[in-house]
Amino acid sequence: MLCFVAACSNGEKGEGGEEGVSTYTFFNASSTGKDVNTAETKIGKMFEEETGVNFDIEHIVGDSNQKIGTMIASGEYPELLNAQNATNDVIDAGGFLPLNDLIEEHAPNLRKLYDPIWEKMKQEDGNIYILPSGVSNGYIKPPNIGQSAFFIRRDALKEQGYPQPKTIDEYFDIIEKYAKAHPTINGADTIPYTILQYDWHVGQLFDPPAFLSGEQEGIMVDNETLDVSVHHNQDITKNWLQKLNELNSKGLLDKESFTQNYDEYLAKISSGRVVGWFGPQWESAAALDTLEQDDDPYNDFMGFPIVFEEGIKDQYLNPESYVTSPGTGLTAGTDEEDQVKIIKFLDHIAKVDSQKLITWGIEGETYEVNEEGRFYRTEEQIEQVSNKEFADEFGFTALGWYWPIMSGTFDDGNSVDPEVQPEVAQLSYDEVDKEFLEAYNIEVFTDLFTEPDPAPWFPFWDAVIETGSEAQLYDQQSRDLIKQSYPDIILADPAKFDAQWNSFKQEFEKLPYKAYEQVIEDSVKKEASLME
Template identity: 85%
Template sequence: MLKRKSRILAFALMVMLLVTSACTNAEKSGKESNSSENGEVLTYTFFNASSTGKDVNTGDTKIGKMFEEATGVNFDIEHIVGDSNQKIGTMIASGEYPELLNAQNATADVIDAGGFVPLNDLIEEHAPNLRKLYEPIWEKMKLEDGNIYILPSGVSNGYIKPPNIGQSAFFIKREALKEQGYPHPKTIDEYFDIIEKYAKAHPTTNGAKTIPYTLLQYDWHVGQLFDPPAFLSGEQEGIIVDNETLDVSVYHNKDITKEWLGKLNQINKKGLLDKESFTQNYDEYLAKISSGRVVGWFGPRWESGTALDTLEQDDDPYNDFMGFPIVFEEGIKDQYLNPESFVTSPGMGLTTGTPEEDQIRIIKFLDHMAKIDSQKLITWGIEGETYDVNEEGRFVRTQEQIDLVNKEEFRDEFGFSALGWYWPIMSGTFDDGNSVDPNVQPEVAQLAYDEVDKEFLKAYNIETFTDLFTEPEPAPWFPFWDATIETGSEAQLYDQQSRDLIKRSYPDIILSNPSDFDSEWNKFKKDFEKLPYKAYEEVMEESVKKEASLMK
């Protein structure tokens, strides 16, 4: 799939003169040229099964052109259309691959088929910047055979707190907070007290019944019911990990889950729980959130994103929500914000069938991308055009620059769209303290706040909305869901059976008469104890300890 695009003038003599001159200059400067020997620009193909973006040649973008001039290489980026697994399956069957491939969910299949080449030696010999970029997770990237086949995107380089809540929190309608004098709930009881007061004062909203608290249990959307016990007790979501011993346990059969379900049982008794919580589908849930009738809910903000986007465009900005790191009782240190993430897949790999000389050229291109100056170009752009640097060395953007880089047409032409995520790129912070992601830089984020945002920031004496949240403890094993669970194993069996049991049993517990709560809980716990959760804990613990041992 290699293409050669000649940039040389048609006249043979001039070609010879130019090549000779270029070689002489290169020899004098001592710089190594990554372009082909005759001065052609080499075009390779990168097929990205993780995105449905626009197909483009990187050399047709501003950043890509700069990289092309520095390396003599550009890429035709092709994106998935239709079923990605079917497309990758065809590649595997034919043995014909693009030079660079992100196979998304089929990555393991391509590796098993011998479709990716080992990258260890290529990087060690030809890509010092790439080697430095991946240093923190170098050992984690290796498979059991000791080889590295995939280069993931988003390699962490230090933690930076995001300015806004994108992950899980307990959300409350802003109007309820404003009406009650901007209370700052810290415990679950304080949280539901605010909701109850507002619901009593406003039994209807926009001519329909107010919904004090709703939750979603539909298809794979189960976190709103499953995750709170961990967060409320100061743990990360999903499993409980002892930070000292790295011992792992599930919590669905623990007292913290009983306490959470007990709170829902209590608010149901008071008429505060949405009666359709366990029967509504995702679209119905989103419709309720966007209607302005809901006072409170728990979950990741992205899960309700489309509904919240609708509210942000509403004439009444107080219909939007504010998130809080609610815990069971004061003194518990919240851990709602995700720690540094060290996910090592999916990512891109070099494919078999690519000649060795082209493998070297491609890895050198990626090495050029891994340079700090290139990383800043990919994420921030060009100083004086898409960002400025203040006297303290902080990267900032004017409102005009923000408006410019938010335009899809500009992002496409500049190269932000084509050369950002999915390529080797760091996350977190640069060594100078600036955020890799401009949207996470506080100075930039604050410009995006409207007057009502600023009203609430001032009322709670914070600069960004995550200032209410505690910085997460280091968790080298995070995220736990990156662990490999063998298909057909007891651990995999538990994963499915526990979900089925919980989705079936929790509604009975929550909606039961308070006098029957204990008996319903005990019935569930008895059934849960029959599941092979110990096997699941063993697999997760092995993964957690392994991942922690591989981090530097």
């Protein structure tokens, strides 16, 4: 077993030097961030006192697949691992331990938390290896955009009289007008529209065709028949790439879109020089948090559910979902005594009181409860928990997502996520937020978005794709082909666009995408049947 810290122990002195405390390592390939020991946070210290366990959390630096590949090759792993896109590779290599019996014997709270998706979590061999975050306990429409949308700089909207773009042409028109009027922002060249395409961050380029045509994220699923098709070789993708080609020909596309890394992308967003971008809000959250501290509140962004044409019903908001991967698992090489300690720690996290502590904090300190039992935060508390330093020190950052966490609502009707609680959302809005809400005649920002249609199969990326299969071959080869070809198509002379697209399509048609579609379709139909 790979111990990243000297304190990896069986009841010996932990990192803090306390007798009886066991310190383990949790390597998180799904997130960048500051490495920290959970006991250095307020919540984590409480959990340590209650369980005798803490974790050194290490985050990915560089290529996550390369890092996980090294673990697989050596057979040495941290005790807890979130392997992100390489999850199935670790399972295939025997790197994750089966959790069924551990949970049944030692973790009644985990068993209850995962009960709605217990069968869905099982691999083909019947074993559960991964504990996902976000186990749904009922749908609640978020007041603010946390997932994908087409975002645009607020200053551009204000300057042009608060237009409400609905189509992609209207959206890019706003960007073009603003960029021409403001060739520089904050003393540097304006970046009209940028794209992140780095490592596993590919959704900003891959996903828009589906959203623009009124589909839910990532793939085409007929909700009546549950038939599945990829869209990379379809006209909707051609139309999207042609829009970007036109944008580039006008000098409005960031030329570094296909070479910048994640940190460089975040730096651009936080600089206030970017006018528009597409993607999930959480992917750019670190940069947006920086912008919120800016002296100019109009540097921030507002998201819109953009479609190709008027009349298409948008489906940007995620439906109630039952995500089972990626997630976190215990790794091979962890001895039985440590397995029990770790699973009991995770079971402690799964208690309702612990879940409320992780998401809401401490009553009277980070939230209040009114006479009707509704949770809320005062303006002072909202400002406090919004401070990254406070969130880090309290433990909201270290012990939130990527651990076993519920989503939706608690049984008492309060939202699991405080930001989704109406009482909190309304108080969270500053004067500029209220200015935009009033200008668009809405109460919360998602009022512009259509409520999602039910999709019991969602999310499709839960499908198990066997290593070495045609579907897996397509998954990798299509990513490689797209990463190579899309920039050439987008950056081509407009007169050569059709030729570039046809060349790509010919190469794409050689890939075993039908095998991939069949695997996803089988999974979609199976997942839907498990929720009946």
